[in-house]
Amino acid sequence: MPDPSDTSFRNATIAVLVENEAGILARVVGLFSGRGYNIESLTVAPVDEGRRLSRITIVTSGTDMVIEQIKAQLDRLVPVHKVADLTLEGPHLAREMMLIKVVGKGEHRSEALRLADAFRARVVDATTESLVFEMTGAGDKLDAFIALMRPIGLKEISRTGVVGIARGAGGLLA
């Protein structure tokens, strides 16, 4: 039983396996907005060979009672197969990808490339005055790289949001 007097917020990375059908994302997003829950990030894509199942990863925050409620509400949706709280259910991996564009010349440019190398970001596009890096990692690593690029000439960022999976042999469908 969650303790209702515990008003501290925690983050939760929730994995949801759903039927890949029209309107499913609207159902999930509508549930969050209709009931006043937070969405910090949400990713979705089909994950099986026949493209019948999609996996949604949602990063949310709330009190324990609210997060339990979010999971129960998600589980209640008819096209939902399985809901897992990756944060609560043991060690898991959470990764995000970003494309980040930096504009600059000379010293700025070589500084950006040096830092990219240290962060293992890949150059995926380059012109004489711009670079686009592709970078994958935990959210805080991406944040750190963005902070370093800002004074150098940060132009634009596109992030995927978090995808997550449990460590070890276990899977979402047992």
Place this chain on the structure above:
Amino acid sequence: MSTTLQTQTEARTMNGAEIVLQALKENGVEVIFGYPGGAVLPLYDAIFQQNAIRHILVRHEQAAVHAAEGYARSTGKVGCVLVTSGPGATNAVTGLVDALLDSVPVVCLTGQVPTHLIGNDAFQEADTTGITRPATKHNYLVKDITKLAATVHEAFYVARTGRPGPVVIDLPKDILIGKGTYHEAPQAPHRSYRPQTEPEAGAIRAAVALLKAAKRPILYAGGGVINAGPEASRLLTEFVRMTGMPCTNTLMGLGAYPASDPQFLGMLGMHGTYEANLAMHGCDVMLNIGARFDDRVTGRLNAFSPDSKKIHADIDPSSINKNVPVDVAIVGDAGRVLRALIEAWQEDGAAQDKTALAEWWRQIDAWRSKQCLHYVQQGSIIKPQHAVRRLYEMTRELGRDTYITTEVGQHQMWAAQYFGFEKPNRWMTSGGLGTMGYGLPSAMGVQIAHPDALVIDIAGEASILMNIQEMGTLAQYRLPVKIFILNNEYMGMVRQWQELLHGSRYSESYSAALPDFVKLAESFHAHGIRVTRAEDLDAGIREMLAHPGPVIADIAVAKDENCFPMIPSGAAHNEMILGAGQSGGVAGVTDEGKVLV
């Protein structure tokens, strides 16, 4: 159906409309409540050419859904609705949300513009699945005729299983006209939707252990027991008698436990009885079966039953630990939970503390002796409580199977307080959404399902006008529904809150320019009665009950009567106001409390 016939049905090519009707028949539909329009003409054409399913033409699509709700709640079957695209669908939305909040199984077929026009702002186009997504348990847009029959089967399965609710199937016109083959309901389980109905044995044992050790137990039962079927209500009665504990019902649960039973404490909550609310506040173990700790029931959450261990049995896991954290959670169908509890109670060797239980009942009897529902009928002005009480007593004397529906407001609460229900499925009211205009169409649905029963809509003069057009439906189908209006010329509950919380500033709550309800009844081919004096009340009720057709009985009642007991918004169970003499207590309502509805 014989195998040969089945094969014939399967092999036959039909148009989409015929496939829909065939699927409805297979799912046991006998009646559809609906209203035609351009997008659903193929379905109406198919209805015209068959006799198995009866169509009831309502006068507004909202009423079609409420009628289906009345039908469903009084029979335990799924109610069925058919409306057209655009305004047909949007008019149905209030009914759908009503069914969602009160967990009523309804399947609503909506017409849609042909698939190639979807998204073009075509005539009478609305994004019905978008609009009804948060208004339904689930919804479907059928874009492929090969999935049509399966979708209808699935819709009925979703509507009636688990926590029941409304399901919309949006049917583009080209799908209804197109040709396809019929498929029977699949035997395989649903891919993703599998509600848990059987409770876990460990949770049942934990519940029984708590209840056996309880010194001040209480059972709080809600609409989930009604939804689980009449057998669940019988088991509830058996379990309450077996354990000797007191039982209270929510508004939705009335009839789940016989009102005349000495172990029944009446309804709980905002307008519940003193004894029910104080017993909830003072209990040491609470067993909630099929109720959801609604804000009308709990009052201020941080003061709700502060010293009790709580057991919550519900078929919907999301209802558990939503508002009130509980010590034992039981997920399952109320009937199966009760059966398991009865068995575990008998197997458990522990003895009950009978001395403590007797002491608990002495305390409850002391609360009862307050007679919180007492009123004094003096003089010619009719007290609304007296009108409901006499209606109850006179229908009881009559001995006919009686079904009550209500609108929403003071009259609804008086009906809940003063009309006793001995059996489930006899009480139809809009609890969760609080929809004024629910009672008349709901009564139509009940009367269609039970042609020989006595069906009464206890109404207010304001609410009844919200779906008054359905008088036409009563006339067309000769439905002998009795509309019993407690007419105080005010939106009474609004007026009461304005008196108690807003300095008696009666802003827009006076029912000005009311119709002459007798003439209104007559213009709709019904019988009209008006009663203004207490000494004529019995004669008026007698006349209403004796009349073979539909009746409006317009009962002029005291204009300033308030509904008590009352737990003001933001207050706790033990802070309830018993009557007008005590209303000084309301001055203590904080701004925080006033924010609550």
